[in-house]
Amino acid sequence: MDSNKRPESMARITTTELANAFIDEQVALVREQVGDKKVLLALSGGVDSSVVAALLIKAIGKQLVCVHVNHGLMRKGESENVIEVFQNGLDANLIYVDATDRFLDKLVDVADPETKRKIIGNEFVYLFAEEARKLADDVDFLAQGTIYPDIIESKGVKAHHNVGGLPEDLHFGLVEPIKLLYKDEVRVVGRALGLPSEMVDRQPFPGPGLGVRCLGAITRDRLHALREADAILREEFDKSGLSSHVWQYFIAVPDMKSVGVRDGKRYEGWPAIIRAVNTTDAMTATIEEIPYTVLNTITARITAEVEGINRVLYDLTPKPTGTIEWE
Ligand code: XMP
Numbered sequence: 459m460d461s462n463k464r465p466e467s468m469a470r471i472t473t474t475e476l477a478n479a480f481i482d483e484q485v486a487l488v489r490e491q492v493g494d495k496k497v498l499l500a501l502s503g504g505v506d507s508s509v510v511a512a513l514l515i516k517a518i519g520k521q522l523v524c525v526h527v528n529h530g531l532m533r534k535g536e537s538e539n540v541i542e543v544f545q546n547g548l549d550a551n552l553i554y555v556d557a558t559d560r561f562l563d564k565l566v567d568v569a570d571p572e573t574k575r576k577i578i579g580n581e582f583v584y585l586f587a588e589e590a591r592k593l594a595d596d597v598d599f600l601a602q603g604t605i606y607p608d609i610i611e612s613k614g615v616k617a618h619h620n621v622g623g624l625p626e627d628l629h630f631g632l633v634e635p636i637k638l639l640y641k642d643e644v645r646v647v648g649r650a651l652g653l654p655s656e657m658v659d660r661q662p663f664p665g666p667g668l669g670v671r672c673l674g675a676i677t678r679d680r681l682h683a684l685r686e687a688d689a690i691l692r693e694e695f696d697k698s699g700l701s702s703h704v705w706q707y708f709i710a711v712p713d714m715k716s717v718g719v720r721d722g723k724r725y726e727g728w729p730a731i732i733r734a735v736n737t738t739d740a741m742t743a744t745i746e747e748i749p750y751t752v753l754n755t756i757t758a759r760i761t762a763e764v765e766g767i768n769r770v771l772y773d774l775t776p777k778p779t780g781t782i783e784w785e
Pocket of ligand 1: 575662663664665666706740777780781782783784785
């Protein structure tokens with residue numbers, strides 16, 4: 459039987475009971491597969507890797523070694539949240555790598571979006587491989603948050619080929635406990651495992667993170683302004699209830715300044731661009747109609763609280779002709 463094919467008899471996991479049955483089954487399978495060996499996992503804090511981490515902690519506890527690489531392009535509070543939930547909450551064996559300087563130094567003066575993506579992706583694999591190599595004598599397995607759409611989209615190519623691929627000298631057995639699940643099922647399983655809603659219901663976040671929202675060549679001051687403005691947007695979306703139904707929402711900050719005025723003085727600043735879209739498959743997207751009062755509150759807060767930003771714009775462009783991200 460092809461283990462990468464979801465059996466037709468497999469029921470859709472829609473309830474906590476079904477999720478618990480799935481979890482029990484996977485816990486037993488993982489224990490059988492790995493025995494007393496150690497398993498390595500790159501834990502980004504996204505839904506899939508978080509659910510795999512929680513599942514494996516339940517199955518094998520400290521035999522799981524999680525590596526969280528902070529590329530310095532996370533949203534505000536995200537790495538802290540990973541540490542809080544997994545290290546403090548679930549007592550995970552977690553290695554935290556703060557690689558902010560390495561990533562940002564590599565990205566100095568790099569304005570082309572695809573080059574930025576490539577640098578971020580390559581650096582990520584390089585750093586993770588470095589950690590893996592340090593542990594290679596001790597670790598036999600690599601866990602991955604592959605899910606069923608990854609397998610379908612790669613048309614039968616083994617899922618780990620898409621996930622950045624480790625160098626040839628590192629050989630690990632693969633542990634992929636959620637590879638037959640659809641995204642909605644992953645969320646049900648995550649909830650049943652007790653993961654917090656901000657992790658399980660997290661909106662999609664691109665691998666290169668804020669790197670593709672700090673438009674053009676990234677600078678630390680503009681990245682900081684973007685992160686703070688984005689945190690305000692998320693807070694106000696939570697308060698107004700928009701976060702529960704808008705598919706993806708974020709701030710982009712372009713590499714340009716305009717003249718403004720603050721405290722009676724000329725104040726040159728960047729604009730913060732609000733993007734809030736709805737979609738089912740990310741191939742096309744429509745614009746969320748944000749109420750004016752919410753837009754006003756967001757504008758007032760960002761311009762008052764975020765150093766370097768003097769205007770707030772609202773992007774009304776659907777996809778097409780815009781893409782969801784600006785880069
Ligand atoms: P676009 O901008 O192409 O985005 O309309 C569609 C969806 O893909 C996400 N996205 C990415 N995800 N790495 C990712 O993991 C990337 O480089 C990347 N670029 C865009 C985007 O956030 C949206 O959900």
